[in-house]
Amino acid sequence: MFFDNIALGVPRILLPNPEIDCSKWAVIACDQYVHDISYWEEVKSLVEDTPSTLDLIYPEVYLYDDEHEERIARVHSNMKRFVTDGIFRDETEGFLLVDRMLPSGKSRKGLVVTLDLEHYDSRSQSKTLIRTTEGTYPKNLEARFEVRGNASLESPHILVLIDDPKKEIIEPLFDEGHPKIVDFELMMNGGQLKYHLIENKKDIARIAQKLAKRIEPDYIHQKYGVKNETLLYAMGDGNHSFAAAQKAWKKIKSTLNDTQRTAQHPARHAMVELINLHDDAIDIEPIHRLITRVDPHTACNTFVALLNTSGSQARLEKVTSPDAQHRRTKALSSASTHCLPHRAAGDLGIIVIENPSQRTIPETMEAALDLFTRENTEAEVGFIHGEDVIDDLGNKPDALGFYMPPISKDSVFESIVRYGAYPRKSISIGHADEKRYYMECRSLVRNI
Incomplete structure (x- = not known):
């Protein structure tokens, strides 16, 4: 039938x-x-x-x-x-x-x-x-x-x-x-x-x-x-x-x-x-990114430089607390400004990308990672479930963890219709x- x-x-x-x-x-x-x-x-x-x-x-x-x-x-x-x-x-x-x-x-x-x-x-x-x-x-x-x-x-x-x-x-x-x-x-x-x-x-x-x-x-x-x-x-x-x-x-x-x-x-x-x-x-939960075997602060600056060479205007902002990171990320984020909040060897910050070449934050993260790993072949990328795990692992001296934004159930199908599939390892159900x-x-x- x-x-x-x-x-x-x-x-x-x-x-x-x-x-x-x-x-x-x-x-x-x-x-x-x-x-x-x-x-x-x-x-x-x-x-x-x-x-x-x-x-x-x-x-x-x-x-x-x-x-x-x-x-x-x-x-x-x-x-x-x-x-x-x-x-x-x-x-x-x-x-x-x-x-x-x-x-x-x-x-x-x-x-x-x-x-x-x-x-x-x-x-x-x-x-x-x-x-x-x-x-x-x-x-x-x-x-x-x-x-x-x-x-x-x-x-x-x-x-x-x-x-x-x-x-x-x-x-x-x-x-x-x-x-x-x-x-x-x-x-x-x-x-x-x-x-x-x-x-x-x-x-x-x-x-x-x-x-x-x-x-x-x-x-x-x-x-x-x-x-x-x-x-x-x-x-x-x-x-x-x-x-x-x-x-x-x-x-x-x-x-x-x-x-x-x-x-x-x-x-x-x-x-x-x-x-x-x-x-x-x-x-529905986002899957976060953890980069290890790197100097995390140098890696942050490298991400900014690579994003700038790809046509966006990227900068690095430092914040002093998780609350400040959340507030600043929320205030800056828009269709024309993508934010990549992160924890680098325990230090909190945000990579702010204006006029991003990608349509969504997961796409921006994926493109940035591709650029970074191409030049830093020794780096290892992990896909992490749970912000608390990034909170922990992002404190290690050779670790840089990126927090991916929450995903609304109401947005999943609409995003696929409008923008196509999410990048690999973006969503956990x-x-x-x-x-x-x-x-x-x-x-x-x-x-x-």
């Missing part, structure tokens, strides 16, 4: 058999805890020899070890083995209504669907129904493609945002009495996961109709103040996985004849969880233990 006008499909879902321990089956997204091998070693010890999605993924903490090709081969082999060994229940066609109780106690609501990869473009200025929120890293994309390329199954950690401030699409579904089919505690303090199944075709069509209204010209113009726009879905988590799925589909597509290409091949779609950007359990766990699977081949 497909709704081509909104790139939406109804997945044929594979869930583990009832006798399988779901608390060992479901593991967190492969791109989490990449600097904490002890986390993944503990996951392995918890899973032991029981069937688990751990066998179907490539945790990226191991991305640079010596078993890269062997790990990918094992993943592909395990996918086929799980099907032949009868690990899954019979396929079920429908949407999954997700209730994820987070470790914080908040409940995040979602809807598992498939999206048509033909309607996605990872380029920043694309005008497709499905868009990226921020740039991708080639190394991460290549690793995901190696897994997806020859995969016979998919299990998603992809979270895709919809912009529904009145909560009219996902949230009301919980009052409709759809049967609960999954309910268990997630491992490693991940919270609780509940699934309800939506099979009725009329219910599914009604959901699709509500989504379709979001791309009607009058709705788009009233909400974002623009015309000729069709943005409906924006990547939340799993941007690299979705891009890898599209790359794999293009490779498969090139081997098909015209008739086969127009058919609904399962690899043409990717299974994702739709979540509402305005869900009370979702916190939750802490590591709040990320999606792998649970449901879907076949990527015509017959399983």
Whole structure:
């Protein structure tokens, strides 16, 4: 069942058999805890020899070890083995209504669907129904493609945002009495996961109709103040996985004849969880920048000089307290003046850029970092969650931390519509233990 006008499909879902321990089956997204091998070693010890999605993924903490090709081969082999060994229940066609109780106690609501990869473009200025929120890293994309390329199954950690401030699409579904089919505690303090199944075709069509209204010209113009726009879905988590799925589909597509290409091949779609950007359990936070292995005060002056050579008028201002830094940044910031507040070996300051060549502060930061790291190859750039972490690490003698501005939920889709994707590593939609766990699977081949 497909709704081509909104790139939406109804997945044929594979869930583990009832006798399988779901608390060992479901593991967190492969791109989490990449600097904490002890986390993944503990996951392995918890899973032991029981069937688990751990066998179907490539945790990226191991991305640079010596078993890269062997790990990918094992993943592909395990996918086929799980099907032949009868690990899954019979396929079920429908949407999954997700209730994820987070470790914080908040409940995040979602809807598992498939999206048509033909309607996605990872380029920043694309005008497709499905868009990226921020740039991708080639190394991460290549690793995901190696897994997806020859995969016979998919299990998603992809979270895709919809912009529904009145909560009219996902949230009301919980009052409709759809049967609960999954309910268990997630491992490693991940919270609780509940699934309800939506099979009725009329219910599914009604959901699709509500989504379709979001791309009607009058709705788009009233909400974002623009015309000729069709943005409906924006990547939340799993941007690299979705891009890898599209790359794999293009490779498969090139081997098909015209008739086969127009058919609904399962690899043409990717299974994702739709979540509402305005869900009370979702916190949108900026990702800050930390530069180490530099003399921080010299680095500040270098940033100013590089920005001045790129056509802007930049200057350095020093402040004496965090409150003064916040007040001064707020007073100066405008469309024609960008501010980069920072902590350099404990000293507070602001790089003020007038007539910036970039349209947004994240773009200005990204451009400045590119210029700086090109000339200072010994410097290391880290992407930091939480101002308090910059407060701490920015006190080190070789560290320069930049505070990125807060991001309003109301501005995310409008910014993508007007300016394109954010720079890489700009937005966070939750802490590591709040990320999606792998649970449901879907076949990527015509017959399983």
